[in-house]
Each structure stands twice: as C-alpha cells, then as structure tokens.
Amino acid sequence: MATISKRGAYQWQAKIRKQGYPVQSKTFDSKREAEAWASVIESEMTRSVFIDRSLSERETLEDVIDRYIKDIAPKHKGGRAEIARLKKFLHGEQDLTCRIMATLTIEDFESYRDKRLNENKAPGTVKRELGLLHSVIESSLRRLGLLENPVTKVKRPTVNDNRIMRFYGDDEARLMTALDSCRNPWIKPAVTLALETAMRRSELLNLQWQHIDLETRVAHLPDTKNGHSRDVPLSSIAIQTLKNLPQQESGQVLRTTAEGIKNAFERARKRADLEHFNFHDLRHEAISRLFEANWNVMEVAAVSGHKDPQSLKRYTNLKAADLAKKMG
Template identity: 40%
Template sequence: MPTIRKRGQYQWEAQVRRRGYPAQSKTFTTKAEADAWANMIESEMSRGVWVSRSEAEATTLYAALIRYEEEISLSKKGAAQETSVLKTCKATDMAKRPLATIRSADIAKLRDDWLKDYKPATVLRRLAVLSHVFNIARKEWGMESLSNPVELVRKPQPNNARTRRIAANDESVVLPDGAESGSERGAQDGELERVVKASGSALLPSIIWLAVETAMRRGEIVSLLWVHVDLNRRVVHLPSTKNGDARNVPLSSRAVAVLQALKTSRDDANKDTTTGSEEKAGRVFAIRSDAVTRSFERAVVRARETYVSECRTAKLKPDGKFLTDLRFHDLRHEAASRLASIFPMHELTKITGHKDPRMLMRYYHPRAEDLAKKLA
C-alpha cells in the first residue's frame, strides 16, 4: 500500500515501496494529487509496466540540448547549422522545464510563435531537431518513460520552394548617349558579374563561378581537396556528400580555368613559403561554409546599391527583381537548370548527386522563353 504523509502546512509526500522495484516518492500540494500518483505507480508496478520517470523529471530541456550538442550534433556533417538551431531552442522559456513536463500543447504553441517570424521550412527543421532530442533521451539516456511531444503536433507544410534563376544581363539599364564604353559594359553585366565585382573576398569569385558551373553544394566546394581535383581528366571527386554517397563531378572549361588559376597561385605561394597547416594547404578554399554565405550576402547588397546608383544617374527606374532575394544556394538551382539543357535527367542526377530524378525537379526551373524556342 502506498504511504501518504503530510509535510508542513501545504505539502503531501507520497511513497510507494514494492519488492523488486526501487522506492518511489514525490511531493504534491494536495492529498488528492498524492493519492492519484501513488495509485498510478503501484498499478504500473503490479502490471509490470512501470519504468522510472526520475531521469526525465530531473533533466531540463536545456540540459538535454547541451548533452545532445556534445554527444550527437558534433558528429554530424551539418553540425554548424544544427548548433544554431540548438542555440535557438535553448533561448526559449520551455528550455527551463523538465523534459517530462513538456506536452504537445507546449510544442504547438512554440511552433505557432516561430511561424510568426520564420518560414515553414525553418520551423520544420527546428521541430525535427527537437524531436530527435526527445527520441535520443528516450532510447539512449535511460528515459524510457519519456514520450515525444513533437510527434503529436501538426507540422507546417513548407511552401517556400524557390524558382529563382540568375539574370544573365541587366537589360533594364541603358546608359544615355555619350556614356563611356566601360560604364556601358558594366551596366550590361549580369547578376553574378556584378556580385563578383562587388565582392571584397579573394576567394568568393572563384567559389561563385565553380558553384554555377558544377552545381556543387556550398559545403562540397569549401571541403574540396586538391588531391581530389584532376584537371587533366576534368573531374572533381567528392568522397563525402550530403546524401552519404561519393560522386564525380565533371568540370566545364570555365570551371577548369578557375581551378587552374587557383592551383597556379597556390604553387607560386608554396615556392615562397613553407608555413601554414598541412590541412589548409590541401584544401582548395581555406574558408568556412557560413563565411561564404555572409560574404555572398554582403556582395549582393553592395552590387544592388551600385546598380540602383547607376539607374539614378541614368534617370531610369531600377528593376525591383534585379539583385534582390538572391542567395548562394540559388547558384545550384541555376547550374542544374543550365545542365538540364545539356544532359538527360538520369545523367544529370549523377552530376548533382540526387538519388531520385524526381528530387531534381526542385532545382530544375527552365525559363519559359527557352522552352518556347524548342517548339516548332
């Protein structure tokens, strides 16, 4: 029989002792709550389905997130991105609560709060990380009694698929008569040419051209090693990719020229100095993925400002879509669309790394005018 005793003026302690099980005790504010809890525990022990809740009741979500980051996240390829998600989850009020007290209604409220400021895909990624934290705690951290409240809530449907193509040239700026030829050529530059010119990074221009010529992901480019670059065969080998499979990427003439220039510069530098870590010497680009994104975003902003200034000088209205809402990952979209006009879909999957041709349709966005030219 459970034991219920009063502790102080406003507390009741319930104790359950049963042979073969560790003693259980918990304090409540009312005797009715103490009775209900004790009866539930005793019933579970009698039926042989009882599991300890002490670990889940003593571990806060914040502590679980820290442990998850140290034991799970750091071994993932996308550790940097997931660390950012974990940081966001740690900052929530819910992080202060024990795991056992978090219910699906709490997760639903957090989901709705996030959806006010972020796109569904972003919220979906955050919920996926939270769900994995609960699953790991239940399966590997001795919290078998813990349920996963994230599994019970409705997931937002991502509706932010992008169809952004890169403008090849800016036809909206036509300088008045008498403009210098150099300025006129600059006005006709496409988006990527302008971003490259506006970049303050020595590496970003090469990364941009390599991305749009090969359809490689940002992480694949920055982790590229010279030992995997074969300029004679015009092939780059990627031993580790996002989907876990290795693949070989063919290089266009422009991609070969970009890598050849980098190799020549590297060889010249190695003649003059022997300093530097062996790891960085073996990498084509000594830069982090997040640094590439930040550098690209800054270059786009500067390029847009220059473009708007030129339009004002020419007394023309700037194109609202030119150099706006342009992201680095759009280069992969653009590259896939360009390559799709050269290779059949089953061959294109070997270049881009998609296992299913249907997945490639997310990135394949041909221009309607290009399709129209193929019609009789």
C-alpha cells in the first residue's frame, strides 16, 4: 500500500513498499498526482511488469555519455573517433545533455536532427551522429530501466549516394599541386599511398616499418577495421614513396595523426577547388582503378579487405568512358 505524505508547504511524496521490490518514492506538486503515480506503480508490481525507473529519473544524458566514453568507447576500434564526437556533442548541445533520461522523447532528437540539417551539416554526418547517440543510449537502456530508446524511431536523413567520388579531368593534378604547399610533410605521401594501396586512413596511420617488405613489395596490416589482418601489394609508385620517407627499423611510417591528416587534406582540397572530395574518396578512386585495370573481384577484395561483393560494389565507381573503350 502506498503512503502519501505532505513535504513542506506545497509538495506531496508518494512512497511504495512491496515485498520483492525496491522501495519507490517520488515527489509531486499535488496529492492527486502522487496518488495517480502510486496507483500505476502498484498495478505494475501486482502484475509483475514493474521496472525500476528511478535511475532514469536521476541520470542525465550527459551522465550516460560520460559512462559510455569511460567504459565502452575505449573497447571499440573506432573508439577515439567516437569519444571525439561525443565530447563535441557534450560541449555544443548542453540544452539536451542536461536533460533527465526519463524525460527524453523522440521529438527531442527529431529537433536535434532538424537543427543540425539547418546548420548545413551533411545528411551523412547527421545520420552518423544519430547512430552514435542511439548506441550510447542503448548501452544503458536496461540499466536505467527504460523500455524504449527514443532515437530508435527517429527518421534518419536521406544520404545522397550519387555523390561524385572520382577524379575527373585535372582534379588529381590540382590536388597534388595543392598538397605541395602543405606544412604537414606527411599528407602528400599519405594521399599517394592511399591511391596506390586503397588503404583506409586508419590503416595508413597504423602502418609500421617492421611490417613493410620492400623486396617482396608487401605491407602487412595486422589489425584492420574488420578485425582481420591482410597483406597489401605495393606498386612501384608506393615503393618509391616509401623509400623517400625517413626510414627506421620500427615505428610509425607516417608520423602524424588523424587530425593532422584531416586538417591538411581539407586545406589542400579547398586550394584545389575540390571541396566535394573527401580523404576517404581516395579509397573509392583506388578500388575503381583496380577494376578498370581488369583486376577481378577476388583480387580487388584481397587488396581492399572487403569480405563480401556488395560492400565492395559500394566502393566502386567505374567511368562510362573507360567502359566504352572496351566495347569496341
């Protein structure tokens, strides 16, 4: 049976004690609200469907994000990127992060989505942000006693998959010229190796000298995004690029950071009037070139590390003009 008692001059507290359940209590502005809440909770306990929501009524979204940053993100391969995005979110969305978890609704995250799109953020960026927030809340859903993740039913922005991801005309030459003006000495070798090997940015940054055999022309990647190691063949251009770098028996080949690569590339693409072209598009370009050079699917997959043809297809953008030449 619930106990309803007055707290101070204007508030009422409902407290429920039932065997087999933790004590539940909540304060309201009126006795009627306290009685209504107690009636619902007692009914749930009687029907054995009660879930303790008290934690969700104390913790904020910021608390949940902090827990994710501390305990979960470091275990992920992309953990550093997740942590960076979440810290940026904490800094910029304080109106949302200060909210109690039990009060967050689908509409709150729809408003966040619309605000980001109105700030001219790319649909793909907003889609990834919502996906990360969904994962963050999902990680604490059971612990908080929440029945539903409010981000689950938020409609994601439509991503335009028809964006140009290839070099055309003198695009590559303009980019390479722009890279010559970069203060970061590692960016041009990174771009060249990306085009010659189809490696991801993270794989390039993790490349170690002890895993490169210049004689057999192979770079070994012991730990990749999909969790499998692979050996990447090195072209003559890749070999020459590596030989021009300061060499040592061990250590990082490209002694820079993901942020360093990102910033330098963005400045260079702006100078080259290629602001539509991202660093990851170099991987699309490299894979497409392998197909245009008559490599078969299995050979390309061995280089790129893709495990299924559908994923590989998404990274392949063949030029119609080159295909027309094969038709005679």
